[in-house]
Amino acid sequence: MRSVAEGDRTARAVIRDEALRLFAVRGPEGVTVRQIAEAAGVSAALVVHHFGSKDGLRQEVDQYVLDVFEGMLGELAGEDGARLVEPGASSGLLSEVFGRYLPEGSPLPGYLRRLLLGDSEAGRKVFQRLFELSRGALDGLVAGGVAVAGRDAEVRAAFLLANDLAVFLLRDRIAETLGVDPLSGDGMARWGAEMLSVYAGGLRASPPEGPAAGPS
Template sequence: MPAADDLAARERIRDAALNRFGRDGINRVTVRAIAADAGVSPALVIHHFGSKEKLRKACDAHVMALLRDGGAADARHRATLGDGSRLAALLEAAAPARRYLARAFLDGSPEAAALFDEIVEVTTAWLAEGERDGWARPTEHPRARAAIYVSWMLAPLTLSDHLERALGVHDLADTGTAVDYMSVAIEMLTRGVFSGDGVRQAWRSLERDDRNDGDDGTDRADEGEA
């Protein structure tokens, strides 16, 4: 098989696996089913990837490449996303990749945990770059900010059934639908939700009260038992 055809077959198998894993879950998918979707033999799947587990790792690597590099979607939509979010770029990439992420986190495997941690690391670095370039506000808690940001951005994937019902849409993985709800998310992230500084001041007051309770060796639960 010529090198170009060999590469095309490998990518076709990977894309078929993304689709199958995202739809049915990794544990329920067979190499035979992936091969049938890709139009190749099961032997060719094994030839390229060695095993279903190694194919899953290749899918993880593909998703992370979208995050690190921004992907083609980031270039296409940079005008509408400003400096762009690499996670938002993933949400606007191929629907199978979005479904794959959703299924991976719902499955709750150690591999999914490692994938989440890697996404947080990538996002921490990306937001630090934003601070240096002036499009992200500084924070004293960079990793916590990145972890919360990632959780917010992934929520539509893992809560898709409920969000589809609340928004009156059929499929959140559809690119057009993703762009619509992401526009609301971007508005919230760039403009904020609360006006004024009242909510922040109230929270800081609560933090001070909590610290004071800890300093005198008591807490509200102890006081209630007295």
């Protein structure tokens, strides 16, 4: 038999994808080689055959996620950063990217979450890249007159990025407490409205009245 299973992906690709899916949910430590093999419909020995070891597989999945993510961010690069704080924007940069490029149940967000919270080299890269993006977006906002650099533009950009990531990292907790998933359409509208309101005028300012309408 010649390595074709599950459509036309090679068995190698199927293993990689199943590993990605399982790693995203339970983390590499929480998943066994045998479980990955079963999910991919192959033997445990084949996993080792293709990737050398479990850690080799983990590294390859890391790299794969990095590449896919970079591809998504690359498509975004040319756009106007000022969209971020404009009417109708989503509840953040990441939600925007995910909502646009990933299907509903994609394991990528979960995997990236673990990457950001762990201390892998891949995680550092992702954060560094996001920070550069945030830094650039802030510059765009300043150029557009929508924001000022503040006394410390680096810290201000990091503050905005951290706030953005917070919704993503605490999604489940927020959903439980608020009763609405902040990354769903409904949740993004409510979260985004408050976020934009604060960013536009601080805590003293009221959000606009109309549904999901931006500051004049």
